[in-house]
Amino acid sequence: MSTLTLDQVIGAFEAAGMRATRPRRAMAAQIVTWGAADQEFSSEDLWHAVQEQAPWVGRATAYRTVQILQDFGFLDRVTFADGTERYHVISAGEHHHHLTCETCHRVVEVEACIAPEAFAAVAQASGFAISGHRVEIFGRCPTCQAAS
Amino acid sequence: MSTLTLDQVIGAFEAAGMRATRPRRAMAAQIVTWGAADQEFSSEDLWHAVQEQAPWVGRATAYRTVQILQDFGFLDRVTFADGTERYHVISAGEHHHHLTCETCHRVVEVEACIAPEAFAAVAQASGFAISGHRVEIFGRCPTCQAAS
DNA sequence: GTATTATTGAGAAGTCGTATCAGAAGATAC
DNA sequence: GTATCTTCTGATACGACTTCTCAATAATAC
Secondary structure, three states: OOOOOHHHHHHHHHHOOOOOOHHHHHHHHHHHHHHHOOOEEOHHHHHHHHHHHOOOOOHHHHHHHHHHHHHHOOEEEEEOOOOOEEEEEOOOOOOOEEEEEOOOOOEEEEOOOOOHHHHHHHHHHHOOEEEEEEEEEEEEOHHHHHHO | OOOOOHHHHHHHHHHOOOOOOHHHHHHHHHHHHHHHOOOOEOHHHHHHHHHHHOOOOOHHHHHHHHHHHHHHOOEEEEEOOOOOEEEEEOOOOOOOEEEEEOOOOOEEEEOOOOOHHHHHHHHHHHOOEEEEEEEEEEEEOHHHHHHO
C-alpha cells in the first residue's frame, strides 16, 4: 500500500502548470496525513482541519482544492449507506472499490468487482459503450460488531 | 418489463394504512408516467411537474411522497456519473443495478452483479458483516453514440 | 524590481433537503 | 348528514452544504 506523499501532490500541481501555493500545500499536507491514517473526509472537514494550522484559509479554497485533487486522481469520492459523500485518498493506482462501515463510517478498499464477462454481457445486451463503474458495499466493521 | 400502475401505488398506500389523498394520487400519476417512459427524476422534478397540474401541492409533500414510495420499494435511488442522485421506477421486484447514460441520463436496469463468492471473500478478509451493496455502471447509450 | 497572471479569502447567494405546526382533508361512528 | 378523531398537508423557516463573485494578494517570468 503505497501512501501518498506531499511531494507527489506538489509535483502534480506543477506538472499541471498550477501553483503550489501556501494554502494548497497546507491542505495537501492534511490530506496526506489522512491518507496515511486511511481516513476519509468531506471538503468541510478539510477546511476545519486546515483552519487550525492556517486560520486565514477560505472555505472556497478548500472546496476548490479537493475538486482539483479528485481530478488529479489522488482522491476518490465514496458514497455511504446514508447517502452522504466523502473523499478518500487512493492508496495505489490499482482498480478498487469501497466497503464502508454503516456505524463508524470507516472505509476499506476491496478488490471485489464485477466480472469482465458480465460487463461484456451488459454492453452487448444494452448496446451501451461502457466507460466506468462504481461498486459500494455496506456493512459493519469488526469493531462495531463487537461494540454492540 | 411490468410497468407500475396507479392502482398498484394506491393499493400500497391503503395496504399500509395510509391515505391515498389527492396530492399523493397526483404525484403517483406523474411517477407512473415517468416509469412508463423509463425516465428518472429528482424530488424537485416531481414537485415542479406536479405543480403544473396541481399548483397547490407543497414541496415538502413531494419529498415525503418520494421517500414513502422508495420505502415501499417502487422507487430506487440512482447515482449518476456526475455524482447527482435521482429516482427511478423499479420495473420488477428483482435484484438489479443501474447502467446510466452519461449524456442523456437514461437509466437501464442490469443484472450484472458481484459474484457471491467474491462477497464471501471480502467478508472473510475484512471481518465486516456485509449488509448491502450498490453497483453503478456508466456509459453512453446507443442513441447518444449515434448522435455524436 | 516590475509586470503579469493565477490564486485567494470573505461573504453573499444558491441549492437541496428537513422540521415545524396550525389547519385542512379524509375516515369512522353514530 | 353530522360530529369526532386522526392523518396529512402546505407554507415557511431552517440548516447543511456548495458555488459564485470580485477585489486583493501571492507566485512566477523577465
